[in-house]
Amino acid sequence: MRVPVSWLAELVDLPAGISVEELDEAFVRIGFEVEGVHRPEPTTGPxxxxxxxxxxxxxxxxxxxxxxxxxxxxxxxxxxxxxxxxxxxxxxxxxxxxxxxxxxxxxxxxxxxxxxxxxxxxxxxxxxxxxxxxxxxxxxxxxxxxxxxxxxxxxxxGLDDVVFELEVTPDRGYAMSLRGIARDLAAALGVTWRDPGDRPVPAWSGAPGWQVTVADPDRCDRFSMVALEDLDPAAPSPWWLRRRLTECGIRSISLAVDVTNFVMLELGQPMHAFDRAAVTGPVTVRLARDGEELTTLDGTTRELTGDDLLITDDTGPIGLAAVMGGENTEIGDASSAVLLEAAHWEPTGVSRTARRHRLPSEAAKRFERGVDPEMTVVALARAAELLAEHGGARVVGGLVDVDTRRPRPAVDLDAGLPTRLVGVDYTTEQVVAVLESVGCAVTADGDRLTVHPPSWRADLALPADLVEEVVRLAGFDDIPSVLPTAPPGRGLTETQRRRRSIGRALADAGYVEAPAYPFVGLGVPDTLGLPDDDPRRQVIVLRNPLSEEEPALRTTLLPGLLATLARNLGRGQRDLAVFEHGAVFLGGVGQPAPVPGIERRPDDGTVAAILGAVPDQPWHVAVALTGAREPRGWWGPGRPAGWADAVQAARLVAEAAGVRLFVRPGERAPWHPGRCAELVVGEGDDARVVGYAGELHPRVCAALDLPARTCVMELDVDALPPAPVPVGPPISAFPPVFLDLAFVVPDEITAAHVESLVRGGAGDLFESVRLFDVYAGPPVPPGSRSLAYSLVLRAPDRTLTAEDVARVRAGIVAVVELQGITLRSGDA
The missing domain is CATH 2.40.50.140 (Nucleic acid-binding proteins)
Structure with missing residues (x-):
């Protein structure tokens, strides 16, 4: 909203000598962000x-x-x-x-x-x-x-005029006018002001100037109209009016249009002027029928829906209510008879229509924020007066005023509530004075106040709204900047510590965190090749998504990570390793949550229904890799990222979480069959799959324009068991014994299983084991491979003898042979 100081000074008795900087501070104090201060370039001389x-x-x-x-x-x-x-x-x-x-x-x-x-x-x-x-x-x-x-x-x-450009928040529609801003500024400065809306309305006599029917009073609870004739179509707009419009960023068009725009800026009531000669029959306010069309003043033909509210005559639509008039009744160069319309429209419907048709008109900006329904007739009188003075127009017939408004309920307020919420001592008298300064009618019964908000403040509906007004006009600067004292003995929870440890571990391993929005398109499950019965297909669709292209909540972290990979590849990056950890949303649609009203606190049943509709939101971690994992250089040829790196990322996550992870072959979309590993915690009957790692399916890579053999891992952090209480390792002063064993292992047996067998067969002398070699080929039989392990053995109370080592070796061999695993001949 652009506010010329010269126009403001006509309404507010500004203190003598007040500077532009002081006005700037005053606007900020009452909650208006000053986006700019425009001063004309200087002109000197005569x-x-x-x-x-x-x-x-x-x-x-x-x-x-x-x-x-x-x-x-x-x-x-x-x-x-x-x-x-x-x-x-x-x-x-x-x-x-x-x-x-x-x-x-x-x-x-x-x-x-x-x-x-x-x-x-x-x-x-x-x-x-x-x-x-x-x-x-x-x-x-x-x-x-x-x-x-x-x-x-x-x-x-206006060469010396200064224009403030103010940012008006969506809840303060009254401030989209000089009338509203002048009222607030006068209250903040403690000076008097003149209300341009406080003017007598002429007693227009005779039959109504036009026949009007409002078929949808819920969307239009007041519709006012007057008819004028004898307007001089060639009459120019006076300079002072054109100057005001120019300073406020509105182009001068013609006298009739300029007057309606001027009244909108002055009073906050948008209006529309119809060419009376082009209006056929009675005017009706009704909802559109699907498929109806209207060519608006910008020359665009718009297809209407059943949610669009129209102003119509016998020929059909002549205006998109509260947004823009129709081209078929536009004021032209020869228009001498005019219908002036001013109405009060339901804000949310206006907002939907303006966004649906991408028409953020000046009228829609005000109606969707809420305007003063008392101003419709006043605005008509002001416009008619200006058209008579500067264009010779005269009102014919009586006023049309279809008014179906219902009484507005009062708001009960405890006068001590502002003090309790804000921490500043406001007296009852101060609270009453502030509320009355913004137009509220206040009845006091001790500390219990009954507040009747004014017609121009549709945003004042709850006690908290009134508290905000008290704080705003009493001064935000009075609120002390005191940090609350943190209670001792708290800190991060176990869950928070685990999540942070996981993030740090992956970052230390060279992964870059790449958080994404939790929204996905409805076609993502098909792109990932998920089966029809996969629960990850049961996405939750938002009622009001940020983007119509991504209206659903994610059930896996992979879409965001893979989109990050594709974006960076498109910008010339080749070696990428990224990770994300965050919530996914499972459970499908379920029971829709009820939408409670704002007039009172929801009852326990409504709260339970809302909580029951909230989906499961487990915390996942995922990584994605492509390109080189180890760069080439003078030290060697480098190494491309592979499935083993994705598995190792899972091991890092498990280590940071303090749990032991097992790996075994698995199969799950969107991973490549045969190159997918299941990530398991627990053993035997307690084993539970918590994630998967490996290469993406080639079809998924092709669909997302990713390089072949791109690798990913995703793991459910919330499914990991609690970490056991850490116990310090036993310390022995005796020397270790190193033992290397190589086994011929059938291909269907995993290295992790062999390692668990080695641990079990080593007994009490076991300290650690590490896989250091994998080999396939002669003399190893086909269908098998050689796995070589290095063991560390140590006793807590003595130096091991050759007999001790031989006994451990024999125990390990006996255990693995039960699984069809043999010791390589060179180690026999």
Whole structure:
């Protein structure tokens, strides 16, 4: 919202000498963010108004040129050459006399041009730096309505005016007008103000000027209209009105349209002017029928839905209610009869329509935030007055005012609530004074207040809203900046520590954290090749998604990670290792959550239903790799990332979580069959699959434009058992014994299983084991491979003997042979 200080000063008795900086601070104190302060470029030297006395058309040149005699308040008129043609004799114009310097350093001097001496310059708004229009001269009056020749023009054209650009939050629709901002600023500064909405409404007599029916009073609870005729279609908008519109960022179009825009800025009530000659039959406010069409004022033909509210006549739609009028009833160059409409529309419906049709009009911006329903008739009276004064229009017939509003409930407020919530001592008298300053009617019974919010504050519906008003106008600066004292003995929970440890472990291993939005498209399960019965297909679809292309909540972390891989590959990266840990949302649609009202706290049953509709949200961790895992260099050729790196990432996660992880072959989309590992915790009957790791299926890689053999791992962190209490390892002062054993192992037996057998067969002397070699080929029989392990044996109370080592070796061999595993011949 752009606010000219000169216009604001007409409504508010600003303190004498208040600076722009002090006004800026005042706006911030009452909750308006100042996005910019616009000052016109400086103009120096003589700049005055002049009256055009004579115009001589010069011929013989490539373009039309005029030589004008202009009275500038001196003894003799000045002769000025000008190429513009939008002014006439007796018009008042702005003249820069020799010695003036216009914005951009443009110096004015008397000079000979087109065979005449031009003793000054007649200025356009762009030459004055107050607008972009350069198509014609700025005309500031005509005849008796003109300022006296020689009047200093700087104040008249707004060269000294400052315009504040304010950010208005969505809940404060009243502040989308000078009326609303003036009221708040006056309360903050403790000065008086004049309400432009406090004006008498004429008693228009006679039958209603038009027949109107409102078929949907829930979406339009007040619709007002007056009919006018005898409007001079050629009547120009006065300069002061065009200046106000320009300063507020609105282009001047015609007198009728300019007046409705001016009243919208002044009172906050959007209006629309229909060409009365183009309206056929009674006006009806109704919902659209699916498939109906309307060509709006921007020339776009729009297909309507059953949720769009329309203004119609006998021919069909003539306006998209609260958003934009129809082209078929647009005010034109010959329009002399006008229907002026001002209404109060239900905000959420306006918001849906504006977004559906991508029409963020100035009217829609205000209606979707909420406007004052009491202003409809006042706005009509103000517009009719201006059209009569400047265009000769007159109202015919009586006022149309279809009003179906219901009484607005009062809000009960404990006068001590602001103090309890904010920590600042507000007296009851102070609370009442602040609420009354914003227009509330307050009845006090001790500390119990009954507050009737004003019609222009639709956002004041709860006690908390009233508390916010008290704090805002009493001053946010009064709130102490005191940090709460943290209670001792708390800190991170076990779950938080585990999650942080996992993130640190993966980061230390070279993975880069790449968090993604938890939203996915409905086609993701198909892209990942998930089976029809896979529970990960049961996604939860949001009612109001951030993007219509991604309306569902993720059931796996892989879509976001793989999208990150594809994005970075597209930007020239080749060696990537990324991870993410976060919640996934399982359980499908389930029972929809009820939507409780805001008038009271939900009962226990409603709260239980809401909580029951919340899906399971386990915490997962996932990694994705492609390219080189070890770069090449002088030390060697490097190594590409493979499935073993994804498995190792899972082992890092398990180690950070303090649990032991087992790996075995598995199969699950979107992993490649035969190159997928199940990640298991527990043994025997307690074994539980907590994740998968390996290579992506080639079809998934192709669908996502990823390199072949891209590897991923995903693991359910919440499914990991609690870490056991850590116990310090036994320390022995006796030397260790190192024992290497190589086994011939059938391909179907995993290395992890062999390791568990070795541990079990080693007995009490076992300290550690490490797989250090894998070999397949002659002399190892086909269908088998050689696995070589290095064991460390140690006794806590003695030095081991050869007999001790032989006994351990024999025990291990006996255990593995029961599983069909044999000792390699060289170790026999």
């Amino acid at each position: 700049l005055v108004t002049g009256r055009v006395l004579e115009i001589e058309e010069l011929t013989g040149f490539k373009k039309p040129i005029r030589y004008c005699r202009v009275d500038v308040g001196e003894a003799e008129p000045r002769g000025i050459v000008c190429g513009a043609r939008n002014f006439a004799v007796d018009d008042a114009v702005v003249v820069a006399l020799p010695g003036a310097v216009l914005p951009g350093g443009f110096e004015i001097a008397a000079r000979k041009t087109y065979d005449h001496v031009s003793d000054g310059m007649i200025c356009s708004v762009r030459e004055l730096g107050i607008g972009e229009d350069h198509t014609g001269i700025l005309v500031v009056g005509h005849g008796a309505d003109s300022p006296a020749p020689g009047t200093p023009a700087a104040d008249l054209v």
